[in-house]
Amino acid sequence: MSPRPVDKEERKSVIATAAISIFREKGYTESTVEEIALKAGIGKGTVYEYFKSKDEIALRIFDEFFLHQEAHLDSLRASHKEPSLALSDFIRTSFDGIEIFADVIPVYFEFWSSGTGKAMGLNKRMSSRFEKLALQVNKFLQKGKKLGKFSSNLDSAALSGVIISSIDGLRLYYTLYRPKPKFFSRQVDELEKVILGFLESRRN
Amino acid sequence: MSPRPVDKEERKSVIATAAISIFREKGYTESTVEEIALKAGIGKGTVYEYFKSKDEIALRIFDEFFLHQEAHLDSLRASHKEPSLALSDFIRTSFDGIEIFADVIPVYFEFWSSGTGKAMGLNKRMSSRFEKLALQVNKFLQKGKKLGKFSSNLDSAALSGVIISSIDGLRLYYTLYRPKPKFFSRQVDELEKVILGFLESRRN
Amino acid sequence: MSPRPVDKEERKSVIATAAISIFREKGYTESTVEEIALKAGIGKGTVYEYFKSKDEIALRIFDEFFLHQEAHLDSLRASHKEPSLALSDFIRTSFDGIEIFADVIPVYFEFWSSGTGKAMGLNKRMSSRFEKLALQVNKFLQKGKKLGKFSSNLDSAALSGVIISSIDGLRLYYTLYRPKPKFFSRQVDELEKVILGFLESRRN
Amino acid sequence: MSPRPVDKEERKSVIATAAISIFREKGYTESTVEEIALKAGIGKGTVYEYFKSKDEIALRIFDEFFLHQEAHLDSLRASHKEPSLALSDFIRTSFDGIEIFADVIPVYFEFWSSGTGKAMGLNKRMSSRFEKLALQVNKFLQKGKKLGKFSSNLDSAALSGVIISSIDGLRLYYTLYRPKPKFFSRQVDELEKVILGFLESRRN
DNA sequence: TATGAATGAGACTTCATTCAT
DNA sequence: TATGAATGAAGTCTCATTCAT
Numbered sequence: 001m002s003p004r005p006v007d008k009e010e011r012k013s014v015i016a017t018a019a020i021s022i023f024r025e026k027g028y029t030e031s032t033v034e035e036i037a038l039k040a041g042i043g044k045g046t047v048y049e050y051f052k053s054k055d056e057i058a059l060r061i062f063d064e065f066f067l068h069q070e071a072h073l074d075s076l077r078a079s080h081k082e083p084s085l086a087l088s089d090f091i092r093t094s095f096d097g098i099e100i101f102a103d104v105i106p107v108y109f110e111f112w113s114s115g116t117g118k119a120m121g122l123n124k125r126m127s128s129r130f131e132k133l134a135l136q137v138n139k140f141l142q143k144g145k146k147l148g149k150f151s152s153n154l155d156s157a158a159l160s161g162v163i164i165s166s167i168d169g170l171r172l173y174y175t176l177y178r179p180k181p182k183f184f185s186r187q188v189d190e191l192e193k194v195i196l197g198f199l200e201s202r203r204n
Numbered sequence: 205m206s207p208r209p210v211d212k213e214e215r216k217s218v219i220a221t222a223a224i225s226i227f228r229e230k231g232y233t234e235s236t237v238e239e240i241a242l243k244a245g246i247g248k249g250t251v252y253e254y255f256k257s258k259d260e261i262a263l264r265i266f267d268e269f270f271l272h273q274e275a276h277l278d279s280l281r282a283s284h285k286e287p288s289l290a291l292s293d294f295i296r297t298s299f300d301g302i303e304i305f306a307d308v309i310p311v312y313f314e315f316w317s318s319g320t321g322k323a324m325g326l327n328k329r330m331s332s333r334f335e336k337l338a339l340q341v342n343k344f345l346q347k348g349k350k351l352g353k354f355s356s357n358l359d360s361a362a363l364s365g366v367i368i369s370s371i372d373g374l375r376l377y378y379t380l381y382r383p384k385p386k387f388f389s390r391q392v393d394e395l396e397k398v399i400l401g402f403l404e405s406r407r408n
Numbered sequence: 409m410s411p412r413p414v415d416k417e418e419r420k421s422v423i424a425t426a427a428i429s430i431f432r433e434k435g436y437t438e439s440t441v442e443e444i445a446l447k448a449g450i451g452k453g454t455v456y457e458y459f460k461s462k463d464e465i466a467l468r469i470f471d472e473f474f475l476h477q478e479a480h481l482d483s484l485r486a487s488h489k490e491p492s493l494a495l496s497d498f499i500r501t502s503f504d505g506i507e508i509f510a511d512v513i514p515v516y517f518e519f520w521s522s523g524t525g526k527a528m529g530l531n532k533r534m535s536s537r538f539e540k541l542a543l544q545v546n547k548f549l550q551k552g553k554k555l556g557k558f559s560s561n562l563d564s565a566a567l568s569g570v571i572i573s574s575i576d577g578l579r580l581y582y583t584l585y586r587p588k589p590k591f592f593s594r595q596v597d598e599l600e601k602v603i604l605g606f607l608e609s610r611r612n
Numbered sequence: 613m614s615p616r617p618v619d620k621e622e623r624k625s626v627i628a629t630a631a632i633s634i635f636r637e638k639g640y641t642e643s644t645v646e647e648i649a650l651k652a653g654i655g656k657g658t659v660y661e662y663f664k665s666k667d668e669i670a671l672r673i674f675d676e677f678f679l680h681q682e683a684h685l686d687s688l689r690a691s692h693k694e695p696s697l698a699l700s701d702f703i704r705t706s707f708d709g710i711e712i713f714a715d716v717i718p719v720y721f722e723f724w725s726s727g728t729g730k731a732m733g734l735n736k737r738m739s740s741r742f743e744k745l746a747l748q749v750n751k752f753l754q755k756g757k758k759l760g761k762f763s764s765n766l767d768s769a770a771l772s773g774v775i776i777s778s779i780d781g782l783r784l785y786y787t788l789y790r791p792k793p794k795f796f797s798r799q800v801d802e803l804e805k806v807i808l809g810f811l812e813s814r815r816n
Numbered sequence: 817t818a819t820g821a822a823t824g825a826g827a828c829t830t831c832a833t834t835c836a837t
Numbered sequence: 838t839a840t841g842a843a844t845g846a847a848g849t850c851t852c853a854t855t856c857a858t
Contacts, residue, residue, distance in 0.1 A: 027317040029233045032831060034841095043840040045834085054832065106317040112380075113310040114231035127381050158390040161383070162374060162398065169373020170366060176316075177331050179365075186362040194366065194402045201405040210821070236848065247823040252850065414842070435726035437641045440827065451844040456829065514725040520788075521639040521718040535789050566798040569791075570782060570806065577781020578774060584724075585739050587773070594770040602774065602810045609813040644852060646820095655819040657855085666853065 012050045012060060015040045019057045023107045028058060029114075058111055059120070065104045068097055069129055076136050083144035084196060087137070087163075091192045094167045095174075102175040134160040141199075150199045163195055216254045216264060219244050223261045227311045232262055233318075262315050263324070269308045272301055273333050280340050287348035288400060291341065291367075295396045298371045299378075306379040338364040345403075354403045367399055420458045420468065423448045427465045431515045436466055437522075466519055467528070473512045476505055477537055484544050491552035492604060495545065495571075499600045502575045503582075510583040542568040549607075558607045571603055624662045624672060627652045631669045635719045640670055641726075670723050671732070677716045680709055681741050688748050695756035696808060699749065699775075703804045706779045707786075714787040746772040753811075762811045775807055 018040035022031045033054055037044045051057050072093060079086040111117040112126070138160040144150035170191055174184060222244035226235040237258050241248045255261045276297060283290040315321040316330070342364040348354035374395055378388055426448035430439045441462050445452045459465045480501060487494040519525040520534070546568040552558035578599055582592060630652035634643045645666055649656040663669050684705060691698040723729040724738070750772040756762035782803055786796060 026319045027314075027321075029314075030319045033833085034831080037840095044832095045840045045842095046838080048833070049838070049840095106313065109310065109313040110231075110233075110317045113314045115229070115234045117231075123380070130377075130381065155390055155394055158387065159394045159398070161377065162370075162391050162394045165373040165377035166366075166370040166395075166398075167373070169369040169371070169376065172372065172376065173334075173365065173369035176327070177334065183362065186359055187366050190359055190363045190366045191370075194363070194370075194398060197402045197405055198398045201401055237850085238848085248849095249823050249825095249851080250821075253821070253823095256850095258849070419842095433727070435722075435729075437722075438727045441829085442827090452828095453830080453844045453846095454842075457842065457844095462828070514721065517718065517721040518639075518641075518725045521722045523638045523642045525639075531788070538785075538789065563798055563802055566795065567802045567806070569785065570778075570799050570802045573781040573785035574774075574778040574803075574806075575781070577777040577779070577784065580780065580784065581742075581773065581777035584735070585742065591770065594767055595774050598767055598771045598774045599778075602771070602778075602806060605813055606806045606809045609809055645854085646852080649819095656853095657819045657821095658817080660854070661817070661819095 008050065015042070015047060015050055016057060016060050016064065020061055020103055020107075023058075023061075024103045028107050028110045055116060055120075058107060059122075061104060062108060062111075062122070062125070065100065065108075066125060066129060068100065072097075073129070073133055073136060076133075076140075083140040083147065083149060084200060086140050087199070088192055088196055090137070091163075091167060091195060092188065095171065095188050098171060098174055101171050102178075105172070105175055130161075130164060133164050137163055144199065151201075154199075166191060166195065212254065219246075219251055219254055220261060220264050220268070224265055224307050224311075227262075227265075228307050232311050232314045259320060259324075262311060265308060266312060266315075266326070266329070269304065269312075270329060270333060272304065276301075277333070277337055277340060280337075280344075287344040287351065287353060288404060290344050291403070292396055292400055294341070295367075295371060295399065296392065299375065299392050302375060302378055305375050306382075309376065309379055334365075334368060337368050341367055348403065355405075358403075370395060370399070416458065423450075423455060423458055424465060424468050424472070428469055428511055428515075431466075431469075432511050436515050436518045463524060463528075466515060469512060470516060470519075470530070470533070473508065473516075474533060474537060476508065480505075481537070481541055481544060484541075491548040491555065491557060492608060494548050495607070496600055496604055498545070499571075499575060499603060500596065503579065503596050506579060506582055509579050510586075513580070513583055538569075538572060541572050545571055552607065559609075562607075574599060574603065620662065627654070627659060627662055628669060628672050628676065632673055632715055632719075635670075635673075636715050640719050640722045667728060667732075670719060671734075673716060674720060674723075674734070674737070677712065677720075678737060678741060680712065684709075685741070685745055685748060688745075688752075695752040695759065695761060696812060698752050699811070700804055700808055702749070703775075703779060703807060704800065707783065707800050710783060710786055713783050714790075717784065717787055742773075742776060745776050749775055756811065763813075766811075778803060778807065 015036065019031070019036045022035050022039055025031075033047055034044050036057070037047050040047070047057075051060070072090075075093065076086065076090050079089060081089065108122075108126075112122055117123070138156050141150060141154060141156035141160060145152050145154060145156065170187060173179070173187075179187070219240065223235070223240045226239050226243055229235075230239075237251055238248050240261070241251045244251070251261075255264070276294075279297065280290065280294050283293065285293065312326075312330075316326055321327075342360050345354060345358055345360035345364060349356050349358060349360065374391060377383070377391075383391070423444065427439070427444045430443050430447055433439075434443075441455055442452050444465070445455050448455070455465075459468070483501065484494065484498050487497065489497065516530075516534075520530050525531075546564050549558060549562060549564035549568060553560050553562060553564065578595060581587070581595075587595070627648065631643070631648045634647050634651055637643075638647075645659055646656050648669065649659050652659070659669075663672070684702075687705065688698065688702050691701065693701065720734075720738075724734055729735075750768050753762060753766055753768035753772060757764050757766060757768065782799060785791070785799075791799070
């Protein structure tokens with residue numbers, strides 16, 4: 001008698017996945033709800049049973065994305081390795097979800113840049129992620145200093161932000177230019193070497 | 205006989221400037237031509253005397269922006285300082301036009317992400333700028349190797365891209381989070397130290 | 409489950425009919441889609457659910473019109489009467505749909521005259537109709553010659569075109585000046601007499 | 613001291629001529645005043661020194677065209693030949709200005725079809741021309757009847773309109789399909805034969 | 817008189833969202 | 838719950854016309 005219960009969450013996920021693939025192709029603004037519905041194999045009206053608006057679809061995508069990121073942060077937090085190794089791990093694993101990053105980030109920027117994005121505290125979420133990461137990295141830097149592994153002259157507060165943004169810079173580079181995997185892998189190596197090399201160098 | 209002739213180029217510039225300020229506020233998509241005209245103190249139709257379409261306004265802005273960038277590249281090319289100093293200069297001066305960067309880049313991303321942006325070879329321009337920069341940085345890296353200043357083990361091809369994207373990463377960080385100038389200045393210092401420190405370190 | 413399905417074809421027809429009545433009043437260019445929608449009792453956006461553009465509405469109208477014409481041609485083709493009678497029938501029945509003709513032809517000309525009309529092979533359709541008609545009339549002329557009913561001196565190729573364009577001329581006359589039905593009816597009679605009289609006359 | 617007097621009339625003519633050539637190409641609606649000015653080798657604003665509006669340019673063209681037509685009518689009126697010859701002449705000379713006809717008529721229709729055209733008594737002018745012509749042809753028909761050259765059964769009132777519209781039909785045919793001159797010439801011959809043949813035939 | 821820069825009314829078209837079924 | 842037909846707000850762009858020079 002009761003109608004077949006649909007797994008709301010799963011359905012939302014299906015729609016969000018369809019949306020990502022459309023957004024990737026045409027960007028947020030130029031993608032239509034109809035296209036998304038089509039891709040998801042449902043009717044246009046049905047989309048609105050699961051999302052209040054087109055915006056919400058994007059927001060959901062960002063949510064999932066940020067969850068990924070938080071997980072990454074948690075793994076950094078939980079690391080009991082010594083600072084160099086922890087940071088080294090952190091840098092490498094930052095590129096694990098690069099394909100997702102490359103799909104989501106352009107939409108994120110587009111959204112963020114728009115009035116709508118600014119209206120919602122979209123930026124807050126992102127910057128809070130950044131700050132948390134920086135804070136955590138900072139802890140490792142300080143630990144390294146304390147252990148005598150890193151120079152005591154490090155401006156660790158500033159540096160932690162630099163490290164994160166270097167990583168983000170390389171991820172963005174991947175997003176924009178899609179280098180060959182082999183080559184990109186070498187670049188990740190280099191980034192790691194640059195940062196770690198610097199930290200461990202006696203000269204700073 | 206004929207009415208007052210106007211400096212078409214200057215007029216375009218006025219409109220473009222008005223456009224930037226509107227775009228910054230609401231992003232490209234949500235800004236209307238009417239708003240831009242209003243800001244520029246002219247009628248809606250007049251905008252179309254100077255630009256064929258709304259797109260073209262954005263393109264013009266990007267053009268000016270890229271010109272800035274090219275100038276920066278040229279100054280790097282022309283540098284006859286020894287590699288460390290040249291790179292050091294390059295990194296610092298990369299942040300000279302940071303405000304312009306912060307205004308233009310979000311619009312650029314929004315545009316790039318859209319179908320329109322992809323249609324025009326918008327990406328080409330950006331990636332060619334990246335490659336030229338990387339090439340030039342690479343030259344300095346190799347020069348440094350030859351001079352024995354930098355380790356001969358450097359993967360200079362990969363590294364040059366990493367250096368550029370680190371800079372871009374920090375510029376993007378500024379764009380997104382607008383850190384306090386003082387603090388940001390320390391971060392630029394750190395970035396420079398990280399890169400130069402690594403290059404000059406004997407340990408890599 | 410799904411909303412009331414509508415007869416798309418019928419809906420298009422309703423819109424087209426509304427469009428004809430607006431076009432008749434103000435011509436194609438000066439009619440707005442909004443007016444058409446209003447006349448059809450629907451919203452402006454709905455028009456675009458059924459027609460991709462304003463052009464397409466006109467094209468649809470022309471299509472229906474040409475279908476009428478083709479039917480007329482077919483009836484001529486299928487006629488097994490002797491040539492004089494067949495042509496006589498043809499001439500008279502050419503004026504059966506005169507009201508439709510009078511509504512559609514001005515729009516057709518307006519459209520044809522515009523760049524858009526030329527772009528689409530609008531002319532092709534019309535001239536192919538003309539040629540087919542002329543060809544068929546020609547056949548009857550030749551048959552008449554063979555049967556000894558018509559003079560063997562007839563330039564039937566040229567004449568067939570003249571016959572069609574005389575008919576079109578009278579139809580256009582109706583369109584432009586809307587003569588009184590009684591009087592017009594006499595004119596149709598005269599046209600028929602002129603043509604048939606000539607054909608059957610021994611003097612040519 | 614007094615500025616070089618410009619021949620207003622000549623200037624208007626230059627503009628009108630430029631306009632015709634633009635109209636022919638793109639139709640009235642899609643032609644812009646700017647294009648016309650360009651073609652005429654003058655500034656856009658200057659057009660408005662000579663014509664109050666774009667409409668007026670078209671009207672001027674029609675005026676010139678109608679003048680042509682009137683002249684033709686006058687020559688018919690002045691003809692003292694016997695009816696058959698006069699009509700025969702009339703038919704042939706109707707095609708003398710066919711190129712002008714072919715240029716102007718599409719614009720005329722487009723204009724006539726539009727609300728603007730209807731607003732101005734554009735139609736009046738055309739139908740008055742038609743009626744005058746028909747009246748004059750009628751006179752010749754009656755003269756022919758009186759002289760015993762034409763059958764006394766002729767419905768000359770109706771027939772005169774038919775004759776004019778047959779001619780117009782063939783002129784329109786030329787306009788729309790641009791037949792080869794040789795072939796068209798044969799068609800004019802046929803039209804003449806059809807009409808005269810009918811009139812002189814004893815059988816009606 | 818000649819001009820072309822400036823203008824804004826107005827048209828077409830898109831598409832997120834609603835809602836009857 | 839699922840749908841897609843209906844909608845109208847809103848945006849881009851065109852172009853006849855005006856007017857200061």
